[in-house]
Amino acid sequence: MFRLRTIEVIVGLFMVVGFIALFILSFKVSGLTHYVSSKGYTIYAEFDNSGSLKVRAPVTMSGVRIGEVTGIQLDNKTFKARVTMKIEPSQNDIPADSSANIFTEGLLGSNYISLTPGFDEPPQVLKDGSVVQETHSAIILEKLIGQFMFNINKGEKK
Amino acid sequence: MMKIMNRLERLGSSGLTICGNFGRCGIFLLRTLFRKPRFKKSFPLLIDALYFVGVFSLIIIVLSGLFIGMVVGLQGYNTLNKFGALAQLGQLIALSVVRELGPVVTALLFAGRAGSALTAEIGLMKTTEQLSSMEMMGVDPLWRVISPRFWAGFISMPVLSCIFSAVAIYGGYLVGVQWLGIDAGSFWGNMQSSVDFYDDVMQGIIKSFVFGFVVTWIAVFQGFDTVPTAEGISRATTRTVVYSSLAILALDFALTSVLIGGW
Numbered sequence: 277m278f279r280l281r282t283i284e285v286i287v288g289l290f291m292v293v294g295f296i297a298l299f300i301l302s303f304k305v306s307g308l309t310h311y312v313s314s315k316g317y318t319i320y321a322e323f324d325n326s327g328s329l330k331v332r333a334p335v336t337m338s339g340v341r342i343g344e345v346t347g348i349q350l351d352n353k354t355f356k357a358r359v360t361m362k363i364e365p366s367q368n369d370i371p372a373d374s375s376a377n378i379f380t381e382g383l384l385g386s387n388y389i390s391l392t393p394g395f396d397e398p399p400q401v402l403k404d405g406s407v408v409q410e411t412h413s414a415i416i417l418e419k420l421i422g423q424f425m426f427n428i429n430k431g432e433k434k
Numbered sequence: 435m436m437k438i439m440n441r442l443e444r445l446g447s448s449g450l451t452i453c454g455n456f457g458r459c460g461i462f463l464l465r466t467l468f469r470k471p472r473f474k475k476s477f478p479l480l481i482d483a484l485y486f487v488g489v490f491s492l493i494i495i496v497l498s499g500l501f502i503g504m505v506v507g508l509q510g511y512n513t514l515n516k517f518g519a520l521a522q523l524g525q526l527i528a529l530s531v532v533r534e535l536g537p538v539v540t541a542l543l544f545a546g547r548a549g550s551a552l553t554a555e556i557g558l559m560k561t562t563e564q565l566s567s568m569e570m571m572g573v574d575p576l577w578r579v580i581s582p583r584f585w586a587g588f589i590s591m592p593v594l595s596c597i598f599s600a601v602a603i604y605g606g607y608l609v610g611v612q613w614l615g616i617d618a619g620s621f622w623g624n625m626q627s628s629v630d631f632y633d634d635v636m637q638g639i640i641k642s643f644v645f646g647f648v649v650t651w652i653a654v655f656q657g658f659d660t661v662p663t664a665e666g667i668s669r670a671t672t673r674t675v676v677y678s679s680l681a682i683l684a685l686d687f688a689l690t691s692v693l694i695g696g697w
Contacts, residue, residue: 283481283482283485284481286485286489287481287484287485287488287489290484290485290488290489290492290590290593291593293492293593293597294592294593294594294596294597295593296600297593297596297597297599297600297601298596298639300600300603301532301596301599301600301603301635302631302635304622304626305528305532305599305600305603305625305626305629305635306532306626306629306630306631306634306635330627332627333627334623381521386624386627
């Protein structure tokens with residue numbers, strides 16, 4: 277009887293370890309959790325071109341992560357990309373005239389949003405639901421190359 | 435003319451034997467699976483079998499997972515370093531382990547560690563006529579011996595595969611982040627943004643369920659079907675390892691093509 281009990285306990289432990297491993301795989305590895313919990317406030321920004329920005333891309337300020345992208349939709353009237361961002365609640369005095377840029381991590385990396393602080397005095401800050409006015413779209417590498425080739429051709433004709 | 439007829443006859447008879455074997459294998463499986471469940475009595479048997487099949491395989495699975503993760507980390511580091519894409523190491527390790535290496539290597543180890551042991555155990559039971567004496571006593575050996583072992587293999591294989599993948603990813607983390615100095619944030623961050631739970635992790639788990647089913651099926655059937663001699667047991671054990679390894683690799687290709695095709 278005692279032996280069977282120990283075996284039962286060990287088998288139970290084995291199954292628990294398995295579930296812990298599955299838990300690690302689902303949350304730590306595949307990232308089912310969100311970086312920012314439901315706390316935090318939402319701000320919006322409209323970009324002419326959101327490039328290959330993805331949901332859950334980081335939002336940074338001076339290289340420090342302060343939030344993440346929670347949604348990208350097309351605005352039906354202005355035909356701009358409307359990006360929803362969730363910012364950590366501790367970052368509650370970002371000036372209202374900050375600008376948002378879409379940058380790329382390295383040459384092959386993924387896109388992220390960088391907020392550049394403006395110069396407003398603290399009274400006017402970004403609040404839940406406010407829209408970032410000044411935006412700079414993603415730099416599309418193909419476009420740049422195209423412009424570069426175009427300029428080279430023009431130079432040769434002269 | 436006579437010679438050709440003889441050849442044809444031999445070919446035909448071997449074909450019939452193969453078909454017969456498959457048929458017996460299938461009937462055996464059906465008789466093991468579809469029976470009146472007797473949970474109260476069979477639960478302790480299942481626990482015993484799980485202990486034997488699952489817990490004893492844990493050490494080899496954890497150790498080989500650790501080393502495989504570390505090796506993939508090292509190789510990936512050297513290759514990615516050439517492109518300056520070291521931040522993608524986490525992604526490389528997680529995807530290759532979760533999708534491919536985890537289920538396949540676990541199943542191969544499982545076939546070698548647990549499958550061969552199952553075959554030898556059941557084969558010896560048959561050789562020493564324990565199975566027939568059970569039948570004489572009115573206990574169905576399929577219920578008493580085969581069924582708990584089969585379910586134990588089917589249950590423990592995905593568990594082991596999950597443990598293997600998790601340990602391997604931590605092995606890669608150990609090499610990549612702790613020893614070679616990749617930034618931990620980009621290691622986990624890139625991994626999380628590229629590994630999808632339903633596409634990648636579930637694919638691995640589905641694979642491991644199928645492998646667990648096939649490996650234990652082969653092992654149990656080979657044991658039950660042993661020629662009751664010492665040589666027969668050794669042959670059956672060898673066949674278990676060979677057949678299940680082949681089945682794992684072939685099924686892996688088939689499953690991958692189906693799963694990637696996206697049904």
